[in-house]
Amino acid sequence: MANINLKKREIECKIVYYGPGRCGKTTNLDYIFRHFQKQVTGEMVTTETDGDRTLFFDFLPMGLGKIRGYDVRLQLYTVPGQVKYSATRKMVLREVDGLVFVADSLAVRRQKNVLSLKDLHGNLKEYGLSIFKVPLVMQYNKRDLVEQGIPIMSLTTMERDLNRQLKAPSFPASALRGDGVGDTLKTCIKLTLKSLRKQMGW
Amino acid sequence: MDLKKKIKSLLQHAELYKSQGLLNEALEKYVHAGRIIKKHAAVIGNKKLLPAVAKRIKILKAEINRIEASPDMSVVPENVQDIIKNKFAFTDREETRDLEGAVALAKFGQYDRALREFRVLMDREDLKVNAAKNIIRCHVTLNAMSDAVGQYREWFDQSALRPEELNKLRVFLQSILDKKGIKETLPGKEPEPIVREAIVEDPGIMDGEIILPELVQGEILGDADAEEEIIDISSVEITLEEGPGKWRTVEYDVSFQSGRVINLLISSSDKALIEILRTGLELKKVHFYSPIAMFNGEGVVFSKSRIESGPKQGDYSLDIQIKHIR
Numbered sequence: 001m002a003n004i005n006l007k008k009r010e011i012e013c014k015i016v017y018y019g020p021g022r023c024g025k026t027t028n029l030d031y032i033f034r035h036f037q038k039q040v041t042g043e044m045v046t047t048e049t050d051g052d053r054t055l056f057f058d059f060l061p062m063g064l065g066k067i068r069g070y071d072v073r074l075q076l077y078t079v080p081g082q083v084k085y086s087a088t089r090k091m092v093l094r095e096v097d098g099l100v101f102v103a104d105s106l107a108v109r110r111q112k113n114v115l116s117l118k119d120l121h122g123n124l125k126e127y128g129l130s131i132f133k134v135p136l137v138m139q140y141n142k143r144d145l146v147e148q149g150i151p152i153m154s155l156t157t158m159e160r161d162l163n164r165q166l167k168a169p170s171f172p173a174s175a176l177r178g179d180g181v182g183d184t185l186k187t188c189i190k191l192t193l194k195s196l197r198k199q200m201g202w
Numbered sequence: 203m204d205l206k207k208k209i210k211s212l213l214q215h216a217e218l219y220k221s222q223g224l225l226n227e228a229l230e231k232y233v234h235a236g237r238i239i240k241k242h243a244a245v246i247g248n249k250k251l252l253p254a255v256a257k258r259i260k261i262l263k264a265e266i267n268r269i270e271a272s273p274d275m276s277v278v279p280e281n282v283q284d285i286i287k288n289k290f291a292f293t294d295r296e297e298t299r300d301l302e303g304a305v306a307l308a309k310f311g312q313y314d315r316a317l318r319e320f321r322v323l324m325d326r327e328d329l330k331v332n333a334a335k336n337i338i339r340c341h342v343t344l345n346a347m348s349d350a351v352g353q354y355r356e357w358f359d360q361s362a363l364r365p366e367e368l369n370k371l372r373v374f375l376q377s378i379l380d381k382k383g384i385k386e387t388l389p390g391k392e393p394e395p396i397v398r399e400a401i402v403e404d405p406g407i408m409d410g411e412i413i414l415p416e417l418v419q420g421e422i423l424g425d426a427d428a429e430e431e432i433i434d435i436s437s438v439e440i441t442l443e444e445g446p447g448k449w450r451t452v453e454y455d456v457s458f459q460s461g462r463v464i465n466l467l468i469s470s471s472d473k474a475l476i477e478i479l480r481t482g483l484e485l486k487k488v489h490f491y492s493p494i495a496m497f498n499g500e501g502v503v504f505s506k507s508r509i510e511s512g513p514k515q516g517d518y519s520l521d522i523q524i525k526h527i528r
Contacts, residue, residue: 022222022223022224043281045281045282045285047278047282052223053223053269055278056278056282056286056310059282059285059289075289084508086507086508087507087508087509087519088310090505090507091290091309091310094290094292095292106219106222106224106227108219108224108227109224109227126481126482126504126505142222145218145222148218149214149215149218150215150218150219151215
């Protein structure tokens with residue numbers, strides 16, 4: 001549940017970018033940081049290790065302005081995608097309000113996507129949350145790589161693999177170019193605020 | 203597909219995967235290409251190709267090994283530590299927020315900063331003992347027992363702590379030393395508590411989730427400061443009720459405690475136990491050892507995760523939520 005400070009009339013929402021290693025979570029945040037300057041309220045913080053892999057999380061604070069007299073703040077996080085960073089992923093996921101699942105379109109990463117989604121499902125469950133109820137947006141990233149001749153999955157295949165049951169809004173994207181990044185984030189914010197309104201009884 | 207075209211395609215894909223940071227996938231393609239070249243060497247007729255691919259495979263393997271073997275960055279910059287401290291303290295209680303933040307730092311392996319924060323919190327009357335115990339826990343987690351003892355002796359020599367506070371810390375640390383078989387007797391008076399019965403207070407909310415009522419040793423005779431006497435669990439003995447070692451008991455020291463949740467570190471070598479203690483498993487028979495008494499009770503495996511960095515890398519961190527103590 002979002003952090004609501006009634007006295008200061010502030011609402012803090014947490015949106016987490018989840019997905020397998022090297023799928024482009026950090027690239028998403030990096031693009032948002034560079035192109036949504038108006039909404040970004042602070043520096044993007046990254047914890048990259050050798051080989052550009054996220055160790056703990058990336059963090060990007062944003063502001064959405066006032067909604068019903070409340071100053072709504074967003075905190076975007078990424079989780080480390082490598083399988084071995086399971087504990088950190090779980091810690092970052094705690095008290096999440098909205099989720100973006102970044103799937104890798106490369107055909108060779110098909111199984112990794114499925115495993116990561118399963119991992120997300122399990123971690124949410126441990127916090128008493130249902131993947132079917134948390135505001136969730138699917139992003140099928142790296143669509144641009146088809147131009148380089150790398151085999152990528154069709155959107156139909158990805159939908160069938162990952163979104164058949166969830167039926168979450170989904171977007172093809174190229175985080176490197178920025179295609180689909182804004183649409184993904186905007187939709188996730190919309191769903192998160194809708195869920196928040198429900199919780200607040202607005 | 204033409205043999206040469208196939209090899210070319212495999213090598214191209216390998217390069218592209220490598221550029222994407224997908225090193226294992228790139229390696230797979232190179233190995234595949236290498237096999238084909240070797241098998242059809244006479245047809246291909248290019249003697250330089252196989253050594254060139256072999257060289258790439260060697261470089262790639264070295265790179266993968268280097269990344270996997272390199273220790274994870276265990277200490278992150280201060281701005282990241284600030285985020286951990288401020289954003290990972292999940293409590294609605296303002297008075298314990300700083301303590302939770304320091305515990306979060308320790309959980310992320312930022313022990314030096316956590317120790318600094320705990321030391322600052324020792325100036326706060328309401329958190330003093332709790333902060334001091336966490337300082338000891340940090341040293342214990344780092345296997346720096348001499349530092350834990352040294353810290354206690356420093357507190358003993360100074361007058362910053364009241365005798366009863368010092369005594370709590372002495373009993374707490376002494377029990378850890380005894381359990382670890384370290385022959386060290388800490389200076390201080392012997393406690394003379396008589397535990398009548400552990401009583402249970404109203405449930406509270408902490409960490410954004412409903413936690414079980416805090417057990418209070420309010421009935422410890424001779425203790426005037428009863429309200430902060432939350433039971434500190436120093437170790438647990440769990441009876442396993444399933445798996446190959448059914449009815450076997452295992453004993454573990456508590457590395458951290460945050461309210462109802464105790465944290466245990468389990469060696470990566472104890473694979474069977476790690477497998478049995480899955481998240482959500484109800485532990486019906488648990489002995490909770492506090493420095494001054496033992497209680498029977500129940501718990502539930504709250505979370506289990508592999509430690510990714512620091513001296514305990516590869517071991518497992520297990521959070522057990524205390525459900526009931528009697």
